[in-house]
Amino acid sequence: MAYSAQVYEIVIASPGDLKKEREIVRDCVLQWNRDHSKFFNLIYMPRMWETDTVPEINIRPQESINKQILHNSDIMIAMFWTKLGSPTGKDQSGTVEEINQFISSEKPVALYFSDKKYSPSTIDPMQLEALRAYQSSIRDNSYYNVFKSTSEIKELVLKYLNVTASEITKKKESNLLIDIQENEKSKPNSLDDFHSYLSLASHANADGFWLSIVAGYDDGYSSFNTNEKEYIFDWATTVLQSVYPENVGSKRYGKDFVSVTCKTQDTTAPVFQVRYDNVGVAMIQWRAINPFIPLNWLITLCLVSVAQVVNSPIVSGQRLRKLGITLSNSPEEGINTDVVFSSSMSDVHFNSRNSIWTSTVDEDVNIDKVIKEFVRNTLQEWGYYDFEDSLDSLILKNVKQDYLLLLND
Incomplete structure (x- = not known):
């Protein structure tokens, strides 16, 4: 599907020893891209x-x-190794110029x-x-x-x-908020930081998969005390033990977060991390390692996590303005859809994907609709195409109930 995008030109500059x-x-x-x-x-x-560039004569x-490429470009990525480069008649080298x-x-x-x-x-x-003299001078x-x-430069550039x-x-979003709310008291930082958190969530670099739910509010919390952190810890422990019932979670507190890690034999232990930023x-x-991502896990964890960010006492009274869900660094085998959609292609393997869905919401947000849109986009990104009719008729809360009952049997 076509979409609009701004184009930023990036000049890649270096002497010839870094081809x-x-x-x-x-x-x-x-x-x-x-x-x-x-x-x-x-x-x-x-x-x-x-x-x-193309050749030209009678010009330096x-x-x-x-x-041809510098004057109209927006960003530069410049590199040096063993050479500064040849003088240009105007500066020490082309790259320096x-x-x-x-x-x-x-x-x-x-x-x-x-x-x-x-x-x-x-x-x-x-x-x-x-080169060393130039590096020292700057x-x-x-x-x-x-x-x-080469792997380090790739990581740094990304x-x-x-x-x-x-x-x-x-x-862009800050300018939009100023235009829309010119005469209205607002706190745009919450929606600005929303995108930063969502971007951060979508680039998790641990093994396994990360499911992240990000919510933006009108305002930040006034306090995040020990009792509220205990509340989060109890909730996260309950969710983790619904998946790993025989394991006890270990907790870690910070100024603005609670992290609960489940003690398992996995190289990377399952973990829930809940973070509340005071800008709103x-x-x-949720992070875990599995050969497949079970779709019923995905739906259940989305449901309970969205309920948490909507109903948590830390944000009591705050209006939810924006909601985003991401699934990133997923296992290579794919998503296991058997339990939810018996007709889907659960035996097909796919490469890792990164699925992101965001939407502006209001006080009457339909949680089922939000999660269905995320699941639809995620499955389409992974190459599943025979689930649409089943998803439209699916009652997501039944998935949560059936899944938790199954775990308790």
Whole structure:
């Protein structure tokens, strides 16, 4: 289905000794687009001189590159390893000139230095010395990352793209709130931070799968005391023991969160984490390892978690404004739909997916409708197509009841 998205052009800048890393950064940008552009309504367009410039005469070579890809770009990812690069007639090197032009235009530059090993016999000592002098000259007024491998630069770039997308989304939503509520007292931070939490939830990096429910309120809580944390702990323990009835959870408190971990033999133990941010955002995350994700688990945990963020005494009296659900880092085998939809393709294996659904809600939010939309989008993302009629007629609360009864038998 077609969707609208803003396009941000990213210049990938470096001297010629990082050819492989340049390609990796470009592929990271394209991967991010595939996974997240629809959610953020944002597309990153990688720009490189190798692929996005054409030859010109009677013009300084670096100026030609600047004119063709630099001047209209929005973001720069710059890298160095053993070379600073060749002088351009205007600056120490092409990459340095590009960085300085971005800085003078007040555009963001993400700067990385490679610390991977190199063979001394292949290094130009003068270039290495010039690079170290440049790095030293910017050390006091620049923040940059150092990477030691191609996997590290990939991780750093994906993190940067996620953070940048969240900041862009915050700014857009903040401007929208100002337009809509120009003369109305409001607290936009809660809805701004909602997207940051949802983005964070959708990029969990542990093994197994994460199911996350994020809720945004008009305002934050006034207190989060020991009694309220005990309430959360008792609730999370009950839910965990409904799945792992013979195991006792261990609890961990913080200023704004409660974490309950179930003691099992798994490498990564099942855990519930409940976080209440004082700007008005609640997040509940469930993590576990299973060969398949049972769909009845998914529905049950959504139901009880949404009930928690709606009815918890911590947010008593607060109006729920926005609700989001994500399923991320899922097992590769797929979703087991046998119990809920007997006709679905439960024997087909799929690669991991990341399903995100969000919606503005009001005080009369229909929880069943919210979760059905999330389940529908998730199954479609995983390639299931024969469940629509069954889902439309399904009473989700019956799934919860049947599942809990099954566990108690």
